[in-house]
Amino acid sequence: MTVAVPTSLSDALAAIAQNPAAQIIQGGTDLMVEINFNRRKPTDVIALRRVLELREWSIAKDGSTITIGAGLPYAQMEDDEIARLVPALAQAARTVGSPQIRAAGSIGGNLGTCSPAGDALPVLSALDAIVHLRSSTGARNISVHEFMVGVKRNARAPDEIIVSVTLPIVTGWQGYAKVGVRNAMVISIASCCLAVDRTNSAIRIALGAVGPTIIRCRATEAWLTSQLDLSSVNTVSTNLLKEFGDRVAQEAKPIDDHRSTAVYRRHAVSTLAKRLLTRANTP
């Protein structure tokens, strides 16, 4: 086994070009568990922890988007500027594991592992994030919807490194909520991101941990747009809220597994979505 610890993105890209079979490790919070439990024994590893370029973030000159490095630890997304610009992402970041995990985990890791329970992923889906990939020979920018292809499967080519994601900065309430067995240090049993885009009178809803990958509730979004004036705060009636919850539950495709049951997940994700819609319309 070999471990390469490059200190620049170009060195990292050269290393993966030379050995596309190598396993990439960023914060280690997913891969090391696999190794500790003897579920995986990689032959070659490329560690990105010292590639500082992957920990940068920036706002577009016109202020319309934010680009976040794939290696930026969740701890650095919890407050400050990022929380002001993309509140749902900051909320999701705060729910990741514990302080120890948030010091290590990153969006790049969530995307690389592509578990449907990854906390940042519903936010990326709801906001139609663009994933930026680089290889030694070129660059590719693809929609997060095309990037996530299945349970722990993504569209990254073997010689590519996930370098960053770009999210739109939108006007309107947004939030993230999840349920697990306790408050701290928990993997989602069901999660939901809801984001209102006042400028475009649109609403976006994405569900985590209730399907093979993140589920975007496009049918519910279209229905809700016909029911509410999304350019302002609405009074949401009990009936509308109930129908909204039912429609979200219908779009979920949960399964029974060691963490929960399909029935509970469907109920929980519907409740989370209703809570978020209520909060979004609290003046």
Place this chain on the structure above:
Amino acid sequence: MTPNTEVYQLNVNGKKCEVRDAWIGESLLYVLRERLGLPGAKGACEQGECGSCTVIMDDQAVCSCLVMAATAIDTEISTVEGLSVDGKLTDVQDAFVNEGAVQCGFCTPGLVVAVHNLLDTSPTPTDIEIKEAISGNICRCTGYGRIFEAVRSAAATRQETNK
């Protein structure tokens, strides 16, 4: 480190430690305990849930079971063994003893490290900050009440001494 060699060096508690003849995928926790003779960090869940393996890496509390040791070159690592000076208990350890925050003791090293990290970065933590700071450290004996009191008391004592 020259990539791809099987000898590497870690900076642990201010000392340079050479790790050789080890499988290079080993976790930092394993290397600390089994290769470097530092058994303070404990191994329990091996998946980042329990916090008993907490160490400080470049001023941040991390789970050493989730760090691939060979990638931690060029970082400053402190373990519970490196906290005390001249073999005396630290102020946090004293507070844990005085407040009865230790029962079976298994989670204690991880908690002590996490609390040191908290008080070093935030000397006057609020109750919420304390709870947040120790939320990644699981204790199955105390119910956390006494641990919580120990942190408050350590913070207060440190405030007094620094006056």
